[in-house]
Every structure is written in C-alpha cells, then in structure tokens.
Amino acid sequence: MGRIFYIMGKSASGKDSIFRMLAADQELALKTVTMYTTRPMRSGEEEGREYFFRDAGFLAGKKAEGRVIECRTYDTVFGPWSYFTLDDGQIDLASHSYLMIGTLESYETVKEYFEARGQRIMVPLYIEVEDGERLLRAVRREQLQAEPHYAELCRRFLADSEDFREENLKRLGIDRVFENVEIASCVEEIKAVILEKQKESMLY
Numbered sequence: 422m423g424r425i426f427y428i429m430g431k432s433a434s435g436k437d438s439i440f441r442m443l444a445a446d447q448e449l450a451l452k453t454v455t456m457y458t459t460r461p462m463r464s465g466e467e468e469g470r471e472y473f474f475r476d477a478g479f480l481a482g483k484k485a486e487g488r489v490i491e492c493r494t495y496d497t498v499f500g501p502w503s504y505f506t507l508d509d510g511q512i513d514l515a516s517h518s519y520l521m522i523g524t525l526e527s528y529e530t531v532k533e534y535f536e537a538r539g540q541r542i543m544v545p546l547y548i549e550v551e552d553g554e555r556l557l558r559a560v561r562r563e564q565l566q567a568e569p570h571y572a573e574l575c576r577r578f579l580a581d582s583e584d585f586r587e588e589n590l591k592r593l594g595i596d597r598v599f600e601n602v603e604i605a606s607c608v609e610e611i612k613a614v615i616l617e618k619q620k621e622s623m624l625y
C-alpha cells in the first residue's frame with residue numbers, strides 16, 4: 422500500500438522548492454496529483470498542467486457524488502474561487518506513493534477522507550524556518566515580482582501564526598519538524614524518512 426507524503430508549512434518556509442526537489446528524485450519515484458480549480462485560467466497556464474479548470478457546477482456535482490477529497494474556497498474580488506482535489510483515479514495507492522502540498526486544514530481533511538475508507542496512509546512533512554529568516558525570504562521573493570504585494574505578504578505572515586498554532590499541530594499528531602536552514606540537507610533528511618516509510622509499507 423502506497424503512502425501520501427504531505428508537505429506543510431508557513432508561507433515562504435520553502436514548501437514549493439522542497440516539493441520540486443523531492444518530486445524530481447527518481448529514487449523516491451513519487452507521483453504528484455493535479456488539483457482542480459474554478460478560477461479562470463491565467464495566460465501561460467495549460468489545462469491539466471497547473472490545474473484542471475472547471476466551473477462551480479462541476480464541483481457541486483462531484484460533491485454530490487462524494488468524490489471531493491478536499492476543497493478550499495477563497496472569497497476574492499472576482500467572487501469565490503475553489504481549489505479542490507478529487508478522487509478521480511489519479512491516486513492509485515495499490516501501486517504508488519504520492520507527494521502533495523497543502524495547509525494544515527487540508528491535511529486533516531485528506532487524512533479523514535482516507536481514514537474513513539480504512540486507509541491510514543498519510544505521512545505529514547512539516548517544514549519550519551525561524552520567523553525572522555522566513556520573513557526575509559518572503560520579502561526577497563516578493564521584491565522579484567513586477568508588482569510586489571507587501572501588505573498581502575504581511576497578512577499571510579500574521580495569519581500563519583494562528584493557522585499553525587502548536588495545539589493544532591499536536592492535535593493532528595505532527596510531532597516532527599524539518600528545519601529548512603540549508604535546503605539540500607533539509608531535503609536529504611526528508612528523503613531518509615520517505616525511504617524508511619516506503620520500506621515499512623512494503624512489509625505490511
């Protein structure tokens with residue numbers, strides 16, 4: 422039985438960078454899952470690459486069929502935009518393990534979805550960076566944007582402390598933290614855990 426390795430962490434903790442390195446690692450042979458969104462496609466995006474682009478009616482239909490693994494809806498100035506993961510055949514735990522990225526809340530929802538089907542397959546990978554350093558990385562990344570949004574950066578930085586409260590981590594049984602000081606050694610540390618879990622999952 423495969424596992425779902427689920428990367429989480431506050432903004433600018435390095436989730437995307439770590440995700441890319443792990444996903445490219447042939448030895449781990451992890452598959453990724455393409456999410457769906459109801460937001461309009463942006464220029465440069467491609468159907469099925471960044472997301473599958475669908476409308477709210479499609480999402481409602483999948484909810485009715487019980488096929489929505491997790492869904493997050495954000496109120497934007499353009500109206501509500503949903504981002505969701507479907508049980509659409511992409512995840513085949515009988516033959517593969519998967520690498521996903523999300524929030525603490527989505528981790529909980531995905532975990533519950535599979536546990537309700539008797540599958541305890543979730544492995545949390547929680548990335549951490551000291552707050553001062555993380556804020557500096559976030560600012561440096563934002564400076565590279567054509568139109569930096571510093572107010573949004575600050576809003577997310579403050580919201581993170583609430584979302585990732587110690588008690589929330591504890592409640593979900595997340596007791597291991599991967600410090601992203603130097604990214605290569607952080608990825609090596611995570612890789613060792615993934616290989617160990619994959620070895621374990623082959624025994625049972």
Ligand SMILES: Nc1ncnc2c1ncn2[C@@H]1O[C@H](COP(=O)(O)OP(=O)(O)OP(=O)(O)O)[C@@H](O)[C@H]1O
Pocket residue numbers: 430431432433434435436437438439558559561562601602603604605
């Ligand atoms: N170990 C590291 N040392 C220095 N810079 C790093 C390190 N890891 C990642 N970064 C840089 O920090 C910034 C944030 O990383 P990344 O975008 O991967 O984080 P994230 O957690 O996916 O962020 P968000 O959730 O806000 O999108 C990027 O500019 C990235 O290149």
